Amino acid sequence: MPDREDRDLRRLFQNLQDQDRHHVPDFQAMMARVREEAAASGAEIPETQNGIRRLPRRIPRKLAWGGSLLAAAAAAFLLLVQTGGTSDSEFVQVVQSFTSDPAAGAWKSPTDGLLDLPGSEILSTVPSIGGSPWLSDPGSAPRRNEL
């Protein structure tokens, strides 16, 4: 706020204000031009009894916020419900596939790898003798005199 010693400035501004008041344009004339301009620009402001046009009612800010919060809460709830349902249905699907086709659903422990020792495959495999090309095609076997 102005101090006591600012009275000189206040007086000057008061005088300026008095002078400016002689130039204040007529309010009603200005509002008439405003209405004309609004009508020309196609703004939707229906007439009321005193000339000012009524604007479409705006959604109160609190109501808008409440609505947004409600919508967000509903979306979060649906997301949670949907996520829960998905995990259940996935489990049921795995169990069903295991019961219908045990080979497809064969379970393997993640620590199985620890039991694998170097050379342990010898214990679980049988050497094949049917793979020799000579046995499958006797004509291709080398003859005694060729040796």
Place this chain on the structure above:
Amino acid sequence: MKPSQLEAQLERLHPESFGWALSCCGNDETEAEDVLQTTYLKIVTGKASFGGRSSFKTWVFGVIRRTAQEVSRRRQAERRRTIHLVPDELGAPSHDDPDRALDRAEAARSLTEAMKRLSDRQREILHLVFYQDMTISEAAGVMGVSIGSARTHYERGKSRLREILGEDENVA
């Protein structure tokens, strides 16, 4: 707020709004009228709506200020610099004697010219406080600056204005 209430409020503030528009437009009367009309158009068509976070006057003044900046930018190329010598006052009916009326018109002209030499912020804060009788806090709201910043502009503006007015007196 009902449209009729809105119009009544605008009408009540009209002289002060015009004074503020004049200040925002470097005392160009034509531009000030243009700015005020555009401001009313924004308000009536709902492009600017009063949220109730400040006083109605502070809000309207804020809209006037922004509109003046828009208009100023638009007119930058063809801006007319009208030195307002208030000639109408000289012929306007007055209770003062002619000499006194002349002095008052001259004082107003000196102040207007001195204000033009201040920075925008200083001019705005001094106008809002001394002419519009606002508090520094209200003026800060109109200007969109912090109270601390507004107070700084206010103090510096006052010193500078006194300096300029003193220079003018010495010259005269």
